[in-house]
Amino acid sequence: MSDPFRRSTRIDAVELSEILKISELADALKREGRAIITLGTGEPDFPTPAPVIEAAHLAALKGETTYTLTAGTIQLREAIAAACERESGYRPAIGEIIVSTGAKQVLYNAFAATLDPGDEVLIVAPYWTSYPDIVTVCAGRSVILPTSAATGFRVTPEALRAAIGPKTRWLLLNSPSNPSGAVYSAEDLDALAEVLRDAPHVGIMVDEIYQHISYVPFRSFRAAAPDLADRTLIVNGVSKSYAMTGWRIGWGIGPKRLISAMIAVQSQITSGASSVSQAAAAAALSGDQQLLAEHCDDFRERRDMMVEALNATGLLSCPSADGAFYLFPDCTAALGKQTRDGRTIETDADFCEALLAAEGVALVPGRAFGTPGHLRLSYAYSRASLREAATRIARFCASLK
Template sequence: MTGTSSFRRAERMSGIEISEIVQLSEAAAALRAEGRDVVALSTGEPDFPTPPHVIAAAHAAAAAGQTRYTPTLGTPALRAAIAAAAGTVAGEVIVSTGAKQVLANAMLATLDPGDEVIMPAPCWTSYADIVTLAGGRPVVLPCPAAQGFKLRPEELARAITGRSRWLMLNSPSNPTGAIYSREELRALAEVLADHPQVMVLSDEIYRHLAFSPWTSMREAAPELTERLLIVDGVSKAYSMTGWRIGWGIGPAPMIRAMGAVQGQVTSGASSVSQAAALAALTGDQGLLDTRRAALRARRDRVVAALNALPGVTCAAPDGAFYAFPDITGAMERLGAESDAAFCKLVLDRAGLAIVPGRAFGLPGHARLSFAYSDADLDAGLDRLSAVLAPGPVAA
């Protein structure tokens, strides 16, 4: 049977594809399937296992019949636990299928066509695409290494217009690990005091993985509470990426609007996964300290190794589990015209998958995750060193 397909992409999908991070990870998997020896340091997924007591709680929930639909905003027990930890009430909490859905719910619930969302770059690859899908316009503000990859108050003030609807922050940051201090958050809040139409989304998914003092925007600027959405979840700190549980904490009217979106898209999050998340939040938290210490040790090894390479400079991240080195010298050394070309060359020559900085809005860098095992980190760094080793580089 022949004929012309009637498929047509919606205009809002223009330029939107699967994220470059996922594309690289899938390319690495495809090369492995072909028999290539490939090391991937491209994905933000801890190699630590989900804690045993969390898995046991999931088993118990399933065995007890907790396998049916859940309330759209989340199970009462999990919402209460999240609220208690945040010092708020359950009516200000929504549980979703991952933190990414929290972001999408918020944008779909609040943006009209052409509304602007200010986001400092480098930032997580999905932010801009989620805003675009919701009809908004991403306003990306480059924040180079010279300013610690962080937004300055005067830059925020210049970026705000009559169409500004949100400021999106991420601390600790993906991909840089940068942390906004209490004073830096206060300075941004003072700018926002003159612009009550601008809401603040504070993505704090890496808060338990801070190596330096960390403050929530909710604590630093309580006067913003009625227009502040905190995004968090269990994926990173508790090694529960596949369980797909994230949550938002915000004013009740915002949460209700986000719930209306979620109710028409996915309904409530998985019942068994919510039971597991409850166990993670209410169980022994000592494991967080142990894993954070392990990640700090990995950070120190990776940063030292990167700074020893020709053409590479890397500041130690203050949190999360990513290094974001400047590779402009290495690009020149290898004759790579862009960071994307450099990463492709490293994958082709050395079988190492890393992510170009352009994916995060700041070219000239690359992101390496140190959430991998020590063996994978050693292998990956050895491969990068071999490509950049002193002496003539093969064409």
């Protein structure tokens, strides 16, 4: 009998992300009474700034609770344009901006608006787990560009040039990167832009959501290559920088013809983002920006603490990170070793499962990010939790034989 609810071929291979699976498993263990420390989620532990919450409250009291323009309120788009000018030296027109329900929807809108079956998207590995799945849902094909610690987990111009083909529709970059923390310097972006100038059929999507969590100078791709602005989509939002993950506000900045197509897609999915959340985001972008530097300094201290602790295990090799709030240590030295109960650690996923079972620390295996043999650890948690996690990880590594 035919199943009316069978999965479409478009999403047949799409599942809940491994990050969410691990988070849900950790939550289940907590409910059983286990003392679990979860370092798998990319969410700042700072509270949303009080003036932002007050702005949302005021907007609600004033009756700003109705539908907004599909592309976003004028107030928020003007605040986004002003922030771009203040921070990156260019000011997009209002018609070049779309506000969405989180940065993930910006990615979806863009791919849904532009990909035909078989079109290729170049994705640099390690990558955020949702990138390939969104491409798949939008009928495209992901072409993975592997990197390594030797190149700082950044794609080289030579590798990019070799990967571009006649079916390439997009290059997707992420700087600062989730999960590696890699940041593309101005020189790096210049070199990549030179390659892309020779490939006029390729769009350039740059996810800059961690822009304000960078421990080295940050350069926006649009500022680095203004001549490619008519082929560039910048993705950003308030979730990471302003501790506003639950407010669900992201945006895209690109050429008007692309933004118009993305608005058409969004109009049939969600329409405009939450009116109250947009008021809050506008307040965040227009208010005191000192907290951004304070948060960044705090994250840098946590990074340094965890890099030292992980390298001290003797089994994990952990380079520092230039941005975001993740570390991506190499765990290959632990492969082939056995746990106390006789289980052999054969993969990065085995390492994470055994660590969770033995010590109650939840990490995400590198395979989820297209780079097996590594682990992703978020240090966007309290120092007390990080110190305890470091102690447990060290104890687990010492127990392997």
